Amino acid sequence: MKKNNPRRSFLKKATLSTAALSAGPYVFASSYDQKLRLSRTYRNESFTANDQINLGLIGSGIQGIYDTTAALKVPGVKMVAACDLYAGRLDRAKELWGADIFVTRDYRKLLERKNVDAVIVATPDHWHKKIAVDALKAGKAVYCEKPMVQKFAEGQEIIKAQKDSGSICQIGSQGMSSLGNEKAKQLYEDGAIGEIVMLDMYNDRYSAEGAWQYPIPPDANPDTVDFDTFLGNAPKIPFEPKRFFRWRNYQDYGTGVAGDLFVHAFSTLNFILSSNGPNRAQATGGLRYWNDGRDVPDVTITLYDYPKTDTHAAFNAAFRINFIAGSGGGGGFRLIGTEGEMEVGQNSVRLRRSKLGMVPGGYSMIAYTEETQQKIKDGYAAQNLESRASSLNIGETTWEAPRGYKGGHYDHFYNFFQAIRGKGKIIQDPTFGLRAAGAALLANESYFKGHAVNWDPKAMKLV
Numbered sequence: 001m002k003k004n005n006p007r008r009s010f011l012k013k014a015t016l017s018t019a020a021l022s023a024g025p026y027v028f029a030s031s032y033d034q035k036l037r038l039s040r041t042y043r044n045e046s047f048t049a050n051d052q053i054n055l056g057l058i059g060s061g062i063q064g065i066y067d068t069t070a071a072l073k074v075p076g077v078k079m080v081a082a083c084d085l086y087a088g089r090l091d092r093a094k095e096l097w098g099a100d101i102f103v104t105r106d107y108r109k110l111l112e113r114k115n116v117d118a119v120i121v122a123t124p125d126h127w128h129k130k131i132a133v134d135a136l137k138a139g140k141a142v143y144c145e146k147p148m149v150q151k152f153a154e155g156q157e158i159i160k161a162q163k164d165s166g167s168i169c170q171i172g173s174q175g176m177s178s179l180g181n182e183k184a185k186q187l188y189e190d191g192a193i194g195e196i197v198m199l200d201m202y203n204d205r206y207s208a209e210g211a212w213q214y215p216i217p218p219d220a221n222p223d224t225v226d227f228d229t230f231l232g233n234a235p236k237i238p239f240e241p242k243r244f245f246r247w248r249n250y251q252d253y254g255t256g257v258a259g260d261l262f263v264h265a266f267s268t269l270n271f272i273l274s275s276n277g278p279n280r281a282q283a284t285g286g287l288r289y290w291n292d293g294r295d296v297p298d299v300t301i302t303l304y305d306y307p308k309t310d311t312h313a314a315f316n317a318a319f320r321i322n323f324i325a326g327s328g329g330g331g332g333f334r335l336i337g338t339e340g341e342m343e344v345g346q347n348s349v350r351l352r353r354s355k356l357g358m359v360p361g362g363y364s365m366i367a368y369t370e371e372t373q374q375k376i377k378d379g380y381a382a383q384n385l386e387s388r389a390s391s392l393n394i395g396e397t398t399w400e401a402p403r404g405y406k407g408g409h410y411d412h413f414y415n416f417f418q419a420i421r422g423k424g425k426i427i428q429d430p431t432f433g434l435r436a437a438g439a440a441l442l443a444n445e446s447y448f449k450g451h452a453v454n455w456d457p458k459a460m461k462l463v
Contacts, residue, residue, distance in 0.1 A: 032395035037402055038179040038348075042414065043423070047076035053417055056081035056116040056140075058107045058131055060089040062214070063145055064122030065096065067172065070409040071120065071143075072097075074417050081116055083107045085226040086244070088217055105226050107131055111138040118420060120172075121145060124253045127232055129154035132169070136161040141168040141420045143413070146267070147259040147440055148433035152462060155434030162430050170416040170426045171433030173267035177415045178346035178408025179401045184335070185272045192351055193337030196273065199304075199317035200334040201265045203257075204325030211290045211298060211323040212248045216241050242293060249294030255444060256296035257321040262440035265319060265333060267428065268344065270435060272335065274311040276457035277435045278304040281442035289324035298323035302443040307457075319443070346408035347401040355394050358385035434460050 053076060057068050060082045071077055081102040082093035090103040104110055110119070111134060118141035121131050125147060132144045136158075148171050149155045162169040175181060187193075205211060220241040227239045234252040237243070247253040248260060270277055285300030304317040335342045340353035359380045365373045406414075418424035428436075438460055445453045445462070454463040 032397070034396075035398045035400060038183055038399050038405075039402065040179055040405065040411070043418070045075060052076055052078040053141075053420055054078050054080045054115050054117045056083070056110050056113070056119045057093070058083045058110060058119055058121050058135075059123035059127075059145075060084040060093045061122065064120060065092075066409070067120050067122055067143070067145070067174075067413075068097070070174070070407075071413040071417075073406065073410055074414050076421075077413075077417060081110050081113060083110045085230050086217075086220070087224045088219060105229070108134070111135055111140060116140060118143065118168075118416075122172075124230070124247045125150040125255050125259055126234055126253045129157055130232070132158050133161040136165040136167050136169060139165065139167060141416070143170045143172050143416050144433070145172040146433070147255050147263045147437035148430060149437050149441075150253075150255055150259070152438055152441060152460075155430070155437065155460060159430045159434065168416070168419050168426060169430050170412070170419070171267075171428040171430065171436070172412065173264050173428060173433075173436065174409040174412045175264060175346045176267050176271060176408070176428050177411035179405065179411075180344050180346045180349050180408070181268055181271055183349045183399050184268075184342055184344045185274075187342060187349065187351060188272050188335065189274075192340060192353075193335060193342055194339030195313040196315045196335060196337045197313070198315055198336040199265075199269055200332065200336065201262075201318070202320040202322075203261050203331040204322045204327060204329045206325050206327070206329045208290075210329065212246055212294075213290070213292060214246050216245045220245065246292075246294075249292070249296060251295055251444075254296070255441060257298075257300055257323075258302070258440040258443035259437070261321055262302070262319050262443055263436050266436040266439040267432075268333065269317070269335075270432070270439075271427070272344070275306065275309060277439040278306045278317065278442070278455065279457055279463075280305040280452060280454050281439075281446045282452040283443045283446035285321075285447060297447065300443065300447065302446065304439070304442070347405060348398060350396065350398045352396045353394055355386075431460075 055071060055077055057064050068079060072079055079097040079101060082090060083104050084090055085105055093103055094101060102113065110116060119135050121128060121135065121142060121144040123131060128144055129149050132142050135142045148158060222239045225244055227244060230244055243250055266277065269275065281302055281304050283300060283302040285297040287294065287297050288299045290298045300321050302319045306312065306315050306317060308314040333344050335344065340351060343350040360376065365376065368376065415424060415427055419426045435457060438455065442453055442455050456463050
C-alpha cells in the first residue's frame with residue numbers, strides 16, 4: 001500500500017490515467033470539480049451448445065430470480081433446473097426460463113443431475129451451509145448468496161468443503177466485482193484519502209416492502225408449501241405462511257438487518273482496504289414500528305473497531321439501518337480519511353479533498369488583546385503550517401460508469417463463470433465470505449447479548 005502520497009502527485013496521476021467526461025477546471029487549480037469515466041472490458045467469446053455452463057437454481061424466490069436473471073446475461077450460460085419449496089415458484093421458474101427446465105422441491109435431486117454444472121444457492125440463511133456443502137461435495141460450482149452462514153461456526157465447514165472438493169465457490173455479495181469497488185480500491189491504495197479514520201454506512205427505508213413485508217400468495221397452504229422441509233434445523237412449529245414468505249423477520253431462519261445489509265458493506269470495505277475485518281462491535285437499536293410478529297430490530301446502530309494492520313490504520317466504522325425513515329429513504333457508504341473522503345457505489349466513486357485548517361481564526365482569538373493576537377499570528381506564520389501547496393488541489397472528482405455498463409451484479413457472475421472456465425479467479429471465496437458474514441453477525445451477537453463483543457478477524461472466531 002502506498003502511503004502519504006502528495007496531493008499534487010496523486011491528483012496528477014488520477015487525471016492522466018482516466019478519460020475526462022466533461023471539461024472543467026484544470027486539476028492544478030486551487031479548487032476543482034471534475035467528472036471522469038470508468039471502463040470495463042470483457043472477453044469477446046462465443047460458445048457452442050457443448051460449451052455452455054448449465055445452471056441450476058436452489059431457492060427460486062426474489063433474490064434467486066434476480067441472481068439467475070443476471071447470470072443468464074453472461075454469454076455461454078444456460079438455465080436447466082430450479083428447486084423451491086413453494087409450488088408457485090416452480091411454475092414461475094418455467095414461465096421465466098422455459099417449460100423444459102427440470103423443477104423439484106428436493107434440492108438433492110437437482111444436485112444428482114449430471115447436466116448441472118453450477119448452482120446458485122439463494123435459500124433462507126439457515127439453509128446456506130447445508131446446501132452449499134452438499135453442492136460442493138457433489139462436484140458443482142457454487143454461487144452462495146450472502147450472508148454465507150447464519151452462525152459463526154458454519155463457515156469453516158464451507159471452507160473445508162471447498163478445499164476438499166476443489167470446486168469453485170463464490171459468495172454472492174453482488175456489488176463486490178463492480179467498477180465502483182475496483183476504482184475505490186485503486187484510489188485508496190494510491191493514497192487518495194490518506195490514512196482511513198472512519199467508515200460511515202447507512203441504509204434508510206420507508207416502505208412495507210423495504211421492511212420485508214413481502215406479499216403472501218393466496219394459494220399458500222400446506223399442500224403448496226413444503227413447510228416442514230423449510231424449517232430444517234429450526235424449531236418445529238405448525239404451518240405459518242408469514243414465516244415462510246417473510247423469513248428475514250425471524251432469527252430462526254435469517255440474520256436480520258446485519259446479515260441482509262451489513263454484509264454488503266463489509267464485503268466492499270474489506271475488499272477496498274485488503275482487510276480481515278473488525279475486532280470489536282457494540283450494537284443498539286430496537287423494534288420501533290414494524291410490530292408484525294418479527295423478532296429482529298427494524299432500527300439499529302452498530303459501532304465497529306478495526307485494528308491497525310499493514311494495509312490500514314486503526315479506525316472506527318458506524319453502521320446504521322432505519323426501516324421507518326420518515327425522510328423517505330436513501331443510503332450511503334463513505335470512507336473518511338486524514339486527507340479526504342470517498343463515497344463509494346457500484347457505479348461511481350466520489351472523491352472529495354479539503355484543506356486542513358491549522359491556523360486559529362477569529363473564534364479562539366477573541367479572548368486575547370490585539371497585541372497578543374498579532375504575536376500569535378506571527379508565531380503561526382513562522383511555522384508555515386498552511387503552505388501554498390496545502391491550498392492547492394482542493395475539490396471534488398467523480399468517477400462514473402459509462403452508459404450501458406452491465407452492472408456489478410453482472411460482473412460478479414461474469415467473474416464466477418470465468419473462474420469455472422479456468423480463465424480467472426473468483427473475488428469472494430468462502431474465507432472472504434466468512435470474514436464479511438462474521439463481522440455482520442457480530443452486530444446480532446452484541447444486540448441480543450446487550451454488550452460489546454470481540455472477534456478475531458484473522459482466525460475468524462469469537463474471542
